[in-house]
Amino acid sequence: MGFLAGKTLLITGIASERSIALGVARACAKEGAKLVLTYASDRLKERLEAFAKSFDAPLLKMDVADDASIKAVFESLATSGVRLDGLLHAIAFAPRDAIAGNFLDGFTRENAKVAFDISAYSLSAVTREALPVMKEKASIVTLSYLGAEKFVPRYNTMGVAKAALEASVRYLAGSLGAQGVRVNAISAGPVKTLSSAAIENFSKMMHFTESVAPLRRCVTTEEIGNLAAFLFSDLSSAVTGEVIHADAGFSTVGAQMTFDEEGESHGNL
Numbered sequence: 001m002g003f004l005a006g007k008t009l010l011i012t013g014i015a016s017e018r019s020i021a022l023g024v025a026r027a028c029a030k031e032g033a034k035l036v037l038t039y040a041s042d043r044l045k046e047r048l049e050a051f052a053k054s055f056d057a058p059l060l061k062m063d064v065a066d067d068a069s070i071k072a073v074f075e076s077l078a079t080s081g082v083r084l085d086g087l088l089h090a091i092a093f094a095p096r097d098a099i100a101g102n103f104l105d106g107f108t109r110e111n112a113k114v115a116f117d118i119s120a121y122s123l124s125a126v127t128r129e130a131l132p133v134m135k136e137k138a139s140i141v142t143l144s145y146l147g148a149e150k151f152v153p154r155y156n157t158m159g160v161a162k163a164a165l166e167a168s169v170r171y172l173a174g175s176l177g178a179q180g181v182r183v184n185a186i187s188a189g190p191v192k193t194l195s196s197a198a199i200e201n202f203s204k205m206m207h208f209t210e211s212v213a214p215l216r217r218c219v220t221t222e223e224i225g226n227l228a229a230f231l232f233s234d235l236s237s238a239v240t241g242e243v244i245h246a247d248a249g250f251s252t253v254g255a256q257m258t259f260d261e262e263g264e265s266h267g268n269l
Helices: 018-029 042-055 067-080 109-133 154-177 204-212 221-232
Strands: 007-012 033-039 059-061 083-090 132-145 181-187 241-248 258-259 265-267
Touching: 007 018, 007 204, 018 033, 018 067, 018 083, 018 132, 018 221, 033 042, 042 059, 059 067, 067 109, 083 109, 083 221, 109 132, 109 154, 132 154, 132 221, 154 181, 181 221
Parallel strands: 007 033, 007 083, 033 059, 083 132, 132 181, 181 241
Antiparallel strands: 258 265
Protein backbone atom coordinates (compact mmCIF):
# COMPACT_ATOMS: atom_id res chain seq x y z
CA MET A 1 0.00 0.00 0.00
CA GLY A 2 1.45 3.36 -1.05
CA PHE A 3 1.77 6.41 1.19
CA LEU A 4 -1.00 8.22 -0.73
CA ALA A 5 -3.53 5.41 -0.43
CA GLY A 6 -6.98 6.78 0.38
CA LYS A 7 -6.17 10.28 -0.89
CA THR A 8 -7.84 12.05 -3.81
CA LEU A 9 -5.86 14.62 -5.78
CA LEU A 10 -6.85 17.04 -8.52
CA ILE A 11 -4.19 17.34 -11.22
CA THR A 12 -4.12 20.28 -13.64
CA GLY A 13 -1.76 21.04 -16.48
CA ILE A 14 -1.26 17.76 -18.32
CA ALA A 15 -0.75 18.61 -21.99
CA SER A 16 1.39 15.80 -23.40
CA GLU A 17 3.45 12.74 -22.59
CA ARG A 18 6.31 15.06 -21.60
CA SER A 19 4.30 17.19 -19.15
CA ILE A 20 5.68 17.55 -15.65
CA ALA A 21 2.08 17.27 -14.45
CA LEU A 22 1.88 13.80 -16.00
CA GLY A 23 5.00 12.79 -14.09
CA VAL A 24 3.30 13.99 -10.91
CA ALA A 25 0.11 12.12 -11.74
CA ARG A 26 2.00 8.88 -12.35
CA ALA A 27 4.04 9.17 -9.17
CA CYS A 28 0.94 9.87 -7.08
CA ALA A 29 -1.07 7.07 -8.69
CA LYS A 30 1.83 4.70 -8.02
CA GLU A 31 1.55 5.57 -4.33
CA GLY A 32 -2.16 4.78 -4.31
CA ALA A 33 -3.81 8.18 -4.87
CA LYS A 34 -7.07 8.54 -6.76
CA LEU A 35 -6.91 11.28 -9.36
CA VAL A 36 -9.19 13.86 -10.94
CA LEU A 37 -7.80 15.45 -14.12
CA THR A 38 -8.63 18.76 -15.78
CA TYR A 39 -8.05 20.08 -19.28
CA ALA A 40 -8.01 23.69 -20.42
CA SER A 41 -9.47 23.60 -23.92
CA ASP A 42 -11.34 21.34 -26.32
CA ARG A 43 -8.14 21.05 -28.34
CA LEU A 44 -6.65 18.97 -25.51
CA LYS A 45 -9.74 16.97 -24.61
CA GLU A 46 -9.11 13.89 -26.75
CA ARG A 47 -5.52 13.59 -25.57
CA LEU A 48 -6.55 14.02 -21.93
CA GLU A 49 -9.29 11.42 -22.28
CA ALA A 50 -6.61 8.82 -22.95
CA PHE A 51 -4.62 9.87 -19.88
CA ALA A 52 -7.76 9.95 -17.73
CA LYS A 53 -8.66 6.44 -18.86
CA SER A 54 -5.20 5.17 -17.92
CA PHE A 55 -5.71 6.49 -14.38
CA ASP A 56 -9.42 5.60 -14.22
CA ALA A 57 -9.88 9.28 -13.37
CA PRO A 58 -12.75 11.71 -13.95
CA LEU A 59 -11.95 14.42 -16.50
CA LEU A 60 -13.27 17.98 -16.15
CA LYS A 61 -12.78 21.10 -18.25
CA MET A 62 -11.27 24.07 -16.42
CA ASP A 63 -10.18 27.30 -18.10
CA VAL A 64 -8.37 29.26 -15.39
CA ALA A 65 -8.90 32.52 -17.29
CA ASP A 66 -12.64 32.12 -16.64
CA ASP A 67 -13.89 32.30 -13.04
CA ALA A 68 -17.15 30.58 -13.98
CA SER A 69 -15.23 27.64 -15.45
CA ILE A 70 -13.17 27.26 -12.27
CA LYS A 71 -16.25 27.44 -10.08
CA ALA A 72 -18.09 24.85 -12.19
CA VAL A 73 -15.34 22.27 -11.66
CA PHE A 74 -15.54 22.37 -7.90
CA GLU A 75 -19.33 22.57 -7.86
CA SER A 76 -19.31 19.38 -9.94
CA LEU A 77 -16.97 17.69 -7.46
CA ALA A 78 -19.14 18.80 -4.54
CA THR A 79 -22.26 17.44 -6.24
CA SER A 80 -20.47 14.12 -6.80
CA GLY A 81 -19.41 13.99 -3.16
CA VAL A 82 -15.71 14.21 -3.99
CA ARG A 83 -13.44 15.63 -1.29
CA LEU A 84 -9.88 16.56 -2.19
CA ASP A 85 -6.73 15.85 -0.21
CA GLY A 86 -4.57 17.80 -2.60
CA LEU A 87 -4.31 19.92 -5.71
CA LEU A 88 -1.54 20.29 -8.29
CA HIS A 89 -1.39 23.68 -9.99
CA ALA A 90 0.73 23.16 -13.11
CA ILE A 91 -0.49 26.03 -15.23
CA ALA A 92 1.57 28.76 -16.90
CA PHE A 93 1.41 30.78 -20.08
CA ALA A 94 2.90 33.90 -21.62
CA PRO A 95 2.72 35.12 -25.22
CA ARG A 96 5.73 33.99 -27.24
CA ASP A 97 7.07 37.53 -27.69
CA ALA A 98 6.98 37.99 -23.90
CA ILE A 99 9.75 35.41 -23.43
CA ALA A 100 11.97 36.26 -26.39
CA GLY A 101 14.70 38.78 -27.00
CA ASN A 102 15.07 41.82 -24.79
CA PHE A 103 13.12 41.89 -21.52
CA LEU A 104 11.61 45.35 -21.95
CA ASP A 105 10.55 44.68 -25.53
CA GLY A 106 8.39 41.76 -24.43
CA PHE A 107 7.28 43.05 -21.02
CA THR A 108 4.30 45.02 -22.28
CA ARG A 109 1.17 45.80 -20.31
CA GLU A 110 -0.91 43.29 -22.28
CA ASN A 111 1.71 40.54 -22.06
CA ALA A 112 2.05 41.12 -18.32
CA LYS A 113 -1.72 40.88 -17.84
CA VAL A 114 -1.87 37.53 -19.62
CA ALA A 115 1.22 36.04 -17.96
CA PHE A 116 0.24 37.12 -14.43
CA ASP A 117 -3.39 36.04 -14.84
CA ILE A 118 -2.66 32.54 -16.11
CA SER A 119 0.68 31.81 -14.42
CA ALA A 120 0.30 33.47 -11.00
CA TYR A 121 -3.21 34.66 -10.14
CA SER A 122 -4.75 31.35 -11.23
CA LEU A 123 -3.23 29.60 -8.19
CA SER A 124 -5.28 31.76 -5.83
CA ALA A 125 -8.35 31.65 -8.07
CA VAL A 126 -8.34 27.85 -8.13
CA THR A 127 -7.55 27.58 -4.42
CA ARG A 128 -10.45 29.86 -3.51
CA GLU A 129 -12.98 27.63 -5.27
CA ALA A 130 -11.31 24.39 -4.16
CA LEU A 131 -11.37 25.08 -0.42
CA PRO A 132 -15.02 24.03 0.15
CA VAL A 133 -14.25 20.52 -1.16
CA MET A 134 -10.83 20.17 0.47
CA LYS A 135 -10.30 18.02 3.51
CA GLU A 136 -8.46 19.11 6.62
CA LYS A 137 -4.69 18.94 6.23
CA ALA A 138 -4.96 19.19 2.45
CA SER A 139 -1.88 20.03 0.40
CA ILE A 140 -1.54 22.38 -2.57
CA VAL A 141 1.52 22.15 -4.83
CA THR A 142 2.48 24.43 -7.71
CA LEU A 143 5.39 24.43 -10.16
CA SER A 144 7.96 27.19 -10.51
CA TYR A 145 11.43 27.71 -11.96
CA LEU A 146 14.73 29.34 -10.99
CA GLY A 147 13.89 32.29 -13.26
CA ALA A 148 11.60 33.48 -10.47
CA GLU A 149 14.65 34.11 -8.26
CA LYS A 150 17.51 34.79 -10.67
CA PHE A 151 17.96 36.39 -14.05
CA VAL A 152 17.67 33.68 -16.71
CA PRO A 153 18.23 34.83 -20.31
CA ARG A 154 15.12 34.63 -22.50
CA TYR A 155 12.78 33.79 -19.59
CA ASN A 156 11.80 37.44 -19.21
CA THR A 157 8.10 38.07 -18.47
CA MET A 158 7.57 34.53 -17.27
CA GLY A 159 10.28 35.01 -14.66
CA VAL A 160 8.41 37.97 -13.19
CA ALA A 161 5.14 36.00 -13.24
CA LYS A 162 6.78 33.03 -11.51
CA ALA A 163 8.15 35.38 -8.84
CA ALA A 164 4.56 36.47 -8.19
CA LEU A 165 3.53 32.82 -8.07
CA GLU A 166 6.14 32.06 -5.41
CA ALA A 167 5.03 35.06 -3.36
CA SER A 168 1.46 33.77 -3.65
CA VAL A 169 2.62 30.45 -2.21
CA ARG A 170 3.92 32.19 0.91
CA TYR A 171 0.80 34.32 1.38
CA LEU A 172 -1.55 31.40 0.78
CA ALA A 173 0.42 29.28 3.24
CA GLY A 174 0.14 32.03 5.84
CA SER A 175 -3.55 32.53 5.16
CA LEU A 176 -4.59 28.87 5.11
CA GLY A 177 -2.29 27.46 7.77
CA ALA A 178 -4.88 27.83 10.53
CA GLN A 179 -7.13 25.54 8.49
CA GLY A 180 -4.37 22.95 8.24
CA VAL A 181 -3.94 23.50 4.51
CA ARG A 182 -0.34 23.47 3.28
CA VAL A 183 0.91 25.27 0.16
CA ASN A 184 4.31 24.70 -1.46
CA ALA A 185 6.09 25.16 -4.77
CA ILE A 186 8.54 22.93 -6.58
CA SER A 187 11.17 24.90 -8.49
CA ALA A 188 12.03 22.36 -11.15
CA GLY A 189 15.07 22.38 -13.37
CA PRO A 190 14.65 22.54 -17.16
CA VAL A 191 12.64 19.69 -18.68
CA LYS A 192 11.70 19.28 -22.34
CA THR A 193 7.95 19.93 -22.48
CA LEU A 194 5.54 21.54 -24.94
CA SER A 195 5.79 24.86 -23.10
CA SER A 196 9.59 24.83 -22.91
CA ALA A 197 9.74 24.63 -26.71
CA ALA A 198 8.68 28.29 -26.76
CA ILE A 199 11.76 29.37 -24.79
CA GLU A 200 14.57 30.59 -27.03
CA ASN A 201 17.81 28.58 -26.74
CA PHE A 202 16.15 26.11 -24.35
CA SER A 203 18.27 23.17 -25.53
CA LYS A 204 21.41 25.21 -24.82
CA MET A 205 20.01 25.99 -21.39
CA MET A 206 19.64 22.26 -20.72
CA HIS A 207 23.18 21.51 -21.88
CA PHE A 208 24.55 24.26 -19.66
CA THR A 209 22.62 22.88 -16.69
CA GLU A 210 24.05 19.41 -17.32
CA SER A 211 27.56 20.83 -17.45
CA VAL A 212 27.50 22.72 -14.13
CA ALA A 213 24.86 21.06 -11.92
CA PRO A 214 26.46 19.01 -9.12
CA LEU A 215 24.74 15.86 -10.41
CA ARG A 216 25.87 16.67 -13.97
CA ARG A 217 22.42 16.07 -15.41
CA CYS A 218 18.94 17.54 -15.60
CA VAL A 219 16.02 16.49 -13.46
CA THR A 220 13.37 14.10 -14.81
CA THR A 221 9.59 14.38 -14.66
CA GLU A 222 9.59 11.19 -12.59
CA GLU A 223 11.82 12.82 -9.97
CA ILE A 224 9.67 15.94 -9.85
CA GLY A 225 6.64 13.69 -9.51
CA ASN A 226 8.19 11.85 -6.58
CA LEU A 227 8.83 15.14 -4.77
CA ALA A 228 5.25 16.25 -5.39
CA ALA A 229 3.96 12.92 -4.06
CA PHE A 230 5.95 13.53 -0.89
CA LEU A 231 4.48 17.03 -0.53
CA PHE A 232 0.97 15.63 -0.94
CA SER A 233 1.63 13.01 1.72
CA ASP A 234 1.48 13.13 5.51
CA LEU A 235 5.26 12.65 5.47
CA SER A 236 5.57 16.38 4.75
CA SER A 237 3.01 17.50 7.33
CA ALA A 238 5.28 20.26 8.73
CA VAL A 239 6.28 21.69 5.34
CA THR A 240 4.43 24.75 4.05
CA GLY A 241 5.21 28.07 2.36
CA GLU A 242 8.35 26.60 0.82
CA VAL A 243 9.91 26.69 -2.63
CA ILE A 244 11.79 23.41 -2.94
CA HIS A 245 14.33 23.03 -5.74
CA ALA A 246 14.43 19.84 -7.78
CA ASP A 247 17.14 20.71 -10.29
CA ALA A 248 20.07 18.33 -9.75
CA GLY A 249 21.61 21.00 -7.53
CA PHE A 250 21.92 23.64 -10.26
CA SER A 251 20.43 26.41 -8.09
CA THR A 252 23.21 25.95 -5.52
CA VAL A 253 26.01 26.73 -7.96
CA GLY A 254 27.46 30.24 -8.29
CA ALA A 255 27.23 30.28 -12.07
CA GLN A 256 26.26 32.85 -14.64
CA MET A 257 24.81 31.96 -18.05
CA THR A 258 24.95 34.37 -20.96
CA PHE A 259 24.37 34.13 -24.70
CA ASP A 260 26.49 35.73 -27.40
CA GLU A 261 25.08 37.30 -30.56
CA GLU A 262 24.98 33.89 -32.29
CA GLY A 263 22.92 32.42 -29.46
CA GLU A 264 25.76 30.31 -28.03
CA SER A 265 25.68 29.87 -24.26
CA HIS A 266 28.64 30.60 -22.00
CA GLY A 267 29.01 29.91 -18.31
CA ASN A 268 31.25 31.59 -15.78
CA LEU A 269 31.85 30.10 -12.35
